[in-house]
Amino acid sequence: MSGTPKLVEAFHLLDESLPAAQFPLPLDGAESLRSLAGSLAHQVRDYLLPRAARLDAPLLAVVGGSTGAGKSTLVNSLVRAEVTKPGVLRPTTKSPVLICHPDDEEWFRSDRVLPDLVRTDTQLHDSRALHIVAFPDLPPGLALLDAPDIDSVDDANRALARQLLLAADLWVFVTSAARYADAVPWEYLQQAQERNTMLSVVVxxxxxxxxxxxxxxxxxxxxxxxxxxxxxxxxxxxxxxxDGMLPLADVGGLRHWLGQLASQSEARAQVAIQTLAGSVRSLDPQLHELIAGIERQDEAITELREQSVSTYRQAAAEVAEAAGDGTMLRGEILSRWQDLVGTGEFMRSIEERLSAFRDRLNGWFRGEPKVEAVEVAISDNLAAVLQEKGQWAAEQVAVKWSRTRWGRDIIVAEPGLARPSEEFDEAATAAIRAWQSDVMRLVEEQGRGKRMKARFLALGTNVLALALMIVVFSLTGGLTGAEVGIAGGASVLAQRLLEAVFGEGAVRKLAEQAQRDLNARVEGVLAVELSRYGVILDSLAVDPDATARLETAATTLRGAARSAFDDLTAPEL
Ligand SMILES: Nc1nc2c(ncn2[C@@H]2O[C@H](COP(=O)(O)OP(=O)(O)OP(=O)(O)O)[C@@H](O)[C@H]2O)c(=O)[nH]1
Ligand SMILES: [Mg+2]
Known part of the structure; x- marks a missing residue:
């Protein structure tokens, strides 16, 4: 009897796809999905691939079950020799022992079955070792494996017991009169039922x-x-x-049953196919469980990402709001501006003012410390608003993420995410300064027109740039009551100054451009802050192709199984 190449191919595909099933966030059920993915990967390599490749390879009967149920004693009693060590201390069997006929030794020594267990010639106390005993009295075609206990206090023992049972063609499930009603054995027996595993139960x-x-x-x-x-x-x-052995008569029934199976190639094939078909059938719902779990991970990551993005978007919008609604014209910036240009009398004819400026050209404006004072007041105050919103955003993302266990875990692991980055304050100041240079450049470019040259020169780039910033600060309105008089006056004045130089139509356009530049600078510096959350989420995100790959593997497997098992149940078998 040959193998079933289509199934082999489908298992290879599955083997390549399973590593994509990752569950990094501690969502409900993630832990068991992780172990399901691991267990499926083991099953594929330990059992499904080798069995599908060689349906006539010797059967593996795994003797598994509760701790101290007498598994090792039973194995020795079946073969009437001490091939594995029973013991009083629990757990006794840590490294499994596989007993096979010498003709089958090569198959079990090869790394085609249970490839991650290291073959040894003595029984070790290590759950990564597999002791192989070639035993001539055992009939060829069926090997017995003495496994560790399924309910061991030792994690590695338990995991190995499970791995071995899922690699078996046949279970000899041993329990005791005292333990057979316990929950753990029935969890296993339930799995045997779901997978239609060929099963014998020894009480x-x-x-x-x-x-x-x-x-x-x-x-x-x-x-x-x-x-x-x-x-x-x-x-x-x-x-x-x-000799520690059960009387032959007490194990005669089991011995006979196993002997029968081993001696008839048809019966062996029946066992191999029944368990293989059952395992394959049980894969489909399990793969869909993994797929649904990956989707939940993906949704959780997306939600965290949206929380961070929307928070930073809100922070940027609030900075833009504060920069345009007159807020900036309430304090230091206003008083420095007034220091520079004076107050009420400025409302007189702007032409008059301009000639006055020209008169005072050397002493009054350009290079004047008062100009610099306005510039500094603007950069300090605007940067402070940006810094405050940046801080708020980081805290807010941490609050939102901490509402879920997985989000909280990230914040606990990366506490810096609850604060702005160390570079942020400086970056915020630099961004505002850069914007001030943007505005200077804007004004300078606008001033290149010849017609307005004299007036432009009279006032100078710095003052016009400041005036433009002042106009930007009240561009979206929002000044109320008494503020309209003072702050509004300041901005009207700035506007008139600009209009006198650039003409009425140009000022609004200039102000809008300057506002867009400011928003871009603010968004730029906040985007760098936001990217810290993105980096973490990217590192936790599942492979975007994971679900598609597993779907393809599941579909391929269904198709392969259909044709394979149709062939296998054909009359010639
Ligand atoms: N009197 C008596 N003792 C038994 C019998 N079966 C097992 N024992 C003893 O019970 C202890 C445990 O037996 P093991 O065969 O090591 O049990 P096990 O299921 O392999 O245990 P683990 O490998 O730890 O899971 C040993 O001391 C055995 O000698 C039995 O039928 N009668
Ligand atoms: Mg044992």
């Missing part, structure tokens, strides 16, 4: 007088859970002889 250490009663109860429980087809064996508890 060990039954009080001799209660063997029938225990077996009857367990049989009923199995039937109630859809496992009526499981082969059930009850073994009475006796005091063990010095």
């Amino acid at each position: 060990n250490r039954c009080p001799p007088a209660a063997v029938t009663q225990v077996a009857g109860h367990l049989a009923q429980m199995l039937a109630e859970r859809g496992l009526a087809s499981a082969k059930l064996f009850a073994v009475p508890e006796r005091s063990l002889p010095p």
